[in-house]
Amino acid sequence: MKLKFLTTAAALACLTLGTAAHAETLRLSHQWSNTDVRNKVAEIVANGVAEADVDLEIQIFGSQSLFKAREQYRPLSRGQLDMTVLPLSYAGGQQPAFNLTLMPGLVKNHDHAARLSESPFMAALEEKMADDDVMVLVHGYLAGGFVGKDKCITKPEDVAGSQIRAAGKSFEQMLAGAGASIASMASSELYNGLQTGVLTAANTSSSSFVSYRIYEQVKCYTPAGDVALWFMYQPMLINKSKFESLTEEQQAALLAAAEKAQAFYLEEAKKEDASSEQVFRDAGVEIAQMSQADFEAWRALAQKHPTSLHRRSA
The missing domain is CATH 3.40.190.170 (Bacterial extracellular solute-binding protein, family 7)
Structure with missing residues (x-):
């Protein structure tokens, strides 16, 4: 009986160890x-x-x-x-x-x-x-879309002279071609950048604009709508x-x-x-909309100022 008990206990121990080994x-x-x-x-x-x-x-x-x-x-x-x-x-x-x-x-x-x-x-x-x-x-x-600390951004000329954050080389090259100065940073750094004046504008996802409470630091928001330039x-x-x-x-x-x-x-x-637009609206931020003509102007600018990556991929 004792031998049987030990054998059973040993089998259970092996089973437990075998299970734990896969945890x-x-x-x-x-x-x-x-x-x-x-x-x-x-x-x-x-x-x-x-x-x-x-x-x-x-x-x-x-x-x-x-x-x-x-x-x-x-x-x-x-x-x-x-x-x-x-x-x-x-x-x-x-x-x-x-x-x-x-x-x-x-x-x-x-x-x-x-x-x-x-x-x-x-x-x-x-x-x-x-x-x-x-x-x-x-x-x-x-x-995603754009935010402006002092003005709305819908078309390329709106970013001239601004200090802007963009995610990705393609957007940075395009915005620089429109006359903006580029500040490279993660979206998690946007709030501080806008608060301290390092940034006067930014673009990122609708989710990040809300998640990081960017509505507390800007005057105008251009959300992704029927026309969306920014997908990541x-x-x-x-x-x-x-x-x-x-x-x-x-x-x-x-x-x-x-x-x-x-x-x-x-x-x-x-x-x-849509929900991000409502959050900004409720916070008293002005809402701007990008038109199809604005969208085409941005695309033409991006094609005019391609990165080396674009040229290799063409």
Whole structure:
């Protein structure tokens, strides 16, 4: 009887150890607050794998608490970070092709953005990411607009003489061509830049304008509407080797949760533009609208002042 008990106990111990050996905790880093849509996307994935009960946990570190906004891709590619939600153009210095995910007028609307995520264009970018040991879990584009500290911005001549932040080389080149001075910084630094006078204007996503309370520092907001010049690819990424080290059940749970998160991301992205406009309006900020003629003027300017990346891609 004693021998039988010991044998049973040993079997249970081996089973417990075997289960524990597959338990994984993944660290996910991003730069936004817990009310931002990109944090909600992260939460959907984290909750999804928790509900799947496959010994997989995702810990979310928001508001740059783990890595600075522009410093996440490199540690991800080196296996020092497991997951991130990141504007891919932030990593354009490491992979110049990533700058293609933020080009003036490239994306027409949110449905077009969703189609781009399933296109040969995105497949080629994913090959670049795979070279860095990175893979996409959740595709997502967000639209954005302009803010002005002292005036409205709808057309190129409106930025002449301004000190402006733009995300991505293509936008910086275009805005410089319109006579603006460029200040390069992450969207998380916009509030301080506008508050201290380092910036007089900026463009970023509708979500970031609200998440970072930019309505407290500006006179006028030009939101993404029927005409949107600014679309930025901001996916959830995972270290490829880490994903491949997970069990089949853990991988399946992660992919299923990511699929739900991607559907949510697209629908919420569509809502963010209108809701951000209302937030700025309620805060007493003037609302301006970009016309189709304004849009065409910006695109013509972008074509007139192409970056070296554009020339290589032409």
